[in-house]
Amino acid sequence: MHALEKILAAHAGLDQVKTGEIVNCRIDIAGINDLYPQAMYSFFEIGGKQVRYPESVLIFFDHYAPASTIRQADNQRQFRDFAKAQGITGLQEVNEGVCHQVIADKGVSVPGKLIVVTDSHTTTHGAFGAFSTGVGATDIACILKTGELWFRVPEIMDIRLEGSLQPGVFAKDVILHIIGQLGADYGVYRGVSFSGSLIGQLSMAERMTLCNMTTEMGAKASYIQPDAVTLDYIRGTGARDYTIYETDPNYAYCARHLFDVSQITPQVAAPFSVDNVAPVADHAGMPVQQAYLGTCTGGRLEDFAVAARILTGQRIAPGTRMLIVPASKKVLKDAIKAGYIDTLLDAGCTLVSPGCAACLGTHEGLIAESETCVTSSSRNFPGRMGHRNGRIYIASPATVAASARFGVLTDPRPCLE
């Protein structure tokens, strides 16, 4: 069995599971985002009265925190009332940040856990050796009532990453390259397991970016075998309760792909699909009105560090605005301590409160018709960040910062020499 299958089996009370089988699993962590009061409505519609395991439920105010419309404010108010009535103490208020970063910061993302959140980027926690996947609001309602949810045991592919990255090239470029090669629907229903010599060289932040973006190829879950880097990170959070599973040597992957990462250059996904990928060089010089550094894909401390490095003593170009959105309160505090926020504010950046912000086009930094945004987030669908004719280019945090500096899409490598 694959480690992901072993996690499902353990949570289904089975010794073994096999591909294609449907299993009912006990859920360790069920997360609900402020977008989906439907989860509460569905809970009552299915006859729910008392949440079965309130201690396993987290509610995140992140997609529009703090609220920018009266309806948003009312939806969050309903969640506060629900949490209080149901004894749910894990409500993450408007100051905490994006769900995935919050649970990574707080030691909730650990090996062997079964984590579901009403957010598609829940694949992120495969970076910690968890089985984590996004579900809908009504799925969560079933978990609220019973503590369990059904899963189809997925086929799992191996993506082997060999070699070392060139300076100025990051995990974001690697995963964009992979998605560009394999396609936005290549991983639908499947698990993605990463292996190869690159993994040991990557920080947890970079691993999270890899796993986060497997969602953009349709993946159900992702997996990186926990190692010393994982355990060191987890020790820092104080978490103790976890189980490390290992994939059996004879596990039969549904597909295997090998990438030589030393050949990868800074990459960008052009409108309007995340698999429309090319080297940044192919689009270099294209004017950019908004640069966006943030989200569960690219708003971590390491991302702020590289942006600050590129923008130290510089001013962003006239006619370009750069939004900086720490993925969590912890990222914000650490970035302040490290001096990154100071550097970025001096360069002319706009600091936005921790959360999803403009990523999904609901508040704090929408783009107008005919405007172009270069972003460290994960999606460039039509209308995703504002006007339907606005254009979104997905790139690494370094490419975002370099592009803001010059006002045009820019390969960051010369800025980092």
Added chain:
Amino acid sequence: MKERVFEGRMHVFGNNIDTDQIYPGQYLDVTDHQEMAGHCMQGASEHFGSEFVPGDIVVAGTNFGCGSSRENAAIALKVRGVSCIVARSYARIFYRNAINLGLPLIVCADIDQVKAHGETLRVQLDEGTVTNLASGASAGIEPISEYALRILDAGGIKPLMKAQEE
């Protein structure tokens, strides 16, 4: 859903129709289902809102419903009156959401040979076929899994879970 045959006009879309196109983010704070239905497919087509008649069928290519977890997308399609969706493949969270709501999703690898915007499609689950009634073109479909069929037959996961309780 006890129905095994659906017949309706086709509204044809391409590949990778994402949840932002099915249900734009600016309406995410809406909680009333009828109001949600009014924004259905608004990011994908300017004509859907005026042309769609309840009972019609949405036809698409690969990876329909990719992107966010947003159940609003499936709710909008269901409440707007889409009888079923026929596509080459679906994004997995959208698949769960639609089945949970009792909205049948039909997988048809060869739908490209059958589809035609505005023409009438007949879907026959038991025979495992889709047929364009205007052109006569027909193709096979994948059977719906027993697990999903059980939820669909109950009218969605909500009635199913209520029934299990009683």
